[in-house]
Amino acid sequence: MSTLGLLRTLFNPKIVTPNAIQLQSLNRTPFLVGLFFNHDQIRTMSRVKRRTTHPPYWHVLKNNQRTDEKISSDNLRFVQEVIQDKYKNKSPIKGSDLDIEKTEWDPKTKRSGVIARNIGVQHMWEKDGKKVICTVLHVLDNHVIRYVPPEEYAKSVIGAKMFKNRKPLGCLVVGAEASNPERFTRQYCSLFDEVGLLPKKRLARFIVTPNAALPPCTPLTAGHFVIGQAVDVYGKTIDYGFQGVVKRWGFKGGPASHGTTKFHRRGGTIGTGRDKARVWPGQKMPGHMGSERRFNRGLKIVRINMKYNIIYVKGTVPGPTNSIVQIFDTALPRRKFTEAPPHPTYFPPEDGTLPQEDIWDSSLHVFGSPSISV
């Protein structure tokens, strides 16, 4: 076996991100590459398809494919009445109505995550006057759709892959952004029939330990998180489309002037003539850039607005403004919880006392307070 092959087998860690639906193996070890080989690159990722425009095969057809049918106004009204009848008998669940056992939180608990919309960026200032860029995340109307226990989830295709040599965990299906049922197909609406909820535009799966399971129809709000905690945010990065090599890979291109003929933003050479005498797979070239799944880890929550269900997170998240992201407790080992968070999720207090509307982290300067004097 070649040295390269040996190295590949020795240093081939498979990092499984716990809350990811798809596995991603990180075979690149640039440190070693630089140490032993300065011109070869490990190109195992080149054959992996990084993005698809079609949904997975197990998804049911979601959006209504019918064109505008010519329905009379009476029939339209009847359809509206049917929809109202079907979905009107839903009452919000309070903490006492839950029929789960009051489970204890322990450091190995994995809580549910939350679906939110990245609504933009706001600048805030710390108490010493330093400016901080905070991303504003609007927690949409999340409801738990169903809980899949660990044994059942380990039998599914993705569950089997994820928990191949590990203890299986449960899966919570959470939906956000209730929408008009007329927009969706019958199969998609049937996913929500058990819970009796209006069909949601967005669905997500969160891997949870069984003690953090939630019954269907539980609402998840911004209060699910704690001020000062670290979160991971998953999103799809900004789609830049087909991009050249300078923007996509950071190549330097060529000189802008001094007689350069048609070589300003091109890649240049793509291989040697000697070694292997071909273009290596994974050679950096122009192509589609962006629209990839990424996690920004360890972002600190600096402010929570309970009234509007808004979380302010220090730093930036993947994706453009107004895109949907998923937020969960961090996987970074040193930033995990030391004290119990709202477990399994936050419920408003039963004695009717409203929680504090706007909660700030202690490091931030509150806007209504006097100016900072150093």
Next chain:
Amino acid sequence: MLRRAVLQTFRQGLAQSFFKRYAVSLTETTVTHQPIETSDEAGERTVPTQKTGDESGNTVVVAPPEFRFIYPEFLPDPAMERRNRLREKLERMDMLQRRSVIEIPEFYTGSIMAVTVADANSPNKFARFVGICIQRGGSGLRAWFILRNVVDKQGVEILYEMYCPLIQKIEVLRLERRLDESLLYLRDALPEYSTFPMDMEPERRLNNSVVPINPLKVKLRPRPWLERWERQNLQGVEDLNLPQRFYDRAEKVAKPWEKYDLMLHYRKTIPAEEQEKIFAEVHSQLQQQELKRKLRRRRGSDNEY
């Protein structure tokens, strides 16, 4: 040009809303609907809140039209990809919170201002800078302005973020406007046009209702300059006395069709209806804050005697 076009659409919007809602009384509304001067003067400062009746008979509070010029940072960035109504509303709430602590006065480019900032490296922990505002921009909490002064024959420009909590005080020493929206050409002008004494006293204005326009024409230093001023249609600069080839090139490069491009201007501004909504939302709180400050000032002046 742009501002005049926007001013006209805004006025049309107001006029339309006036005809749509049946006015409670003509006297209330005629004050605000006097035609505003087409030159770039700010509107009347003493105009009261316009309260017109709705079709249903409910009063609809509409902010006075000059709010657009006094509080331009309340309008969001017009780029549609980054707009979100909820975030803008939350940002406005934070801005009002900050304004309740510190007075951010009305100012324009060309006004002479003094800003006191908390500075750890200063002897008295506060640093005060006096200068002429040469540019202002940003929206929301990111709003900023640049002050320029010449200190010990060295030109100094400082960019201040209006809502930074380190700022202790913003005073307007002379409230006036110039013939241009951006005075960056002062960098290439003779230094006396940018020099202002650091211990300048705030000036009392004779006419409180109208912000004066200073028709000063600035003399530039000989070339080379930082920018091609001949291409920028500057009103506040004396005749540049350049060779004809500069003006010919400027004509070739110019885009005279842009002033007819309605969609371009539409994309660069917030529509009048939305502006009305935004200012109606914040206007009551801003008025309350102004009243409180006036009372405090009156009480302060009473205590002096």
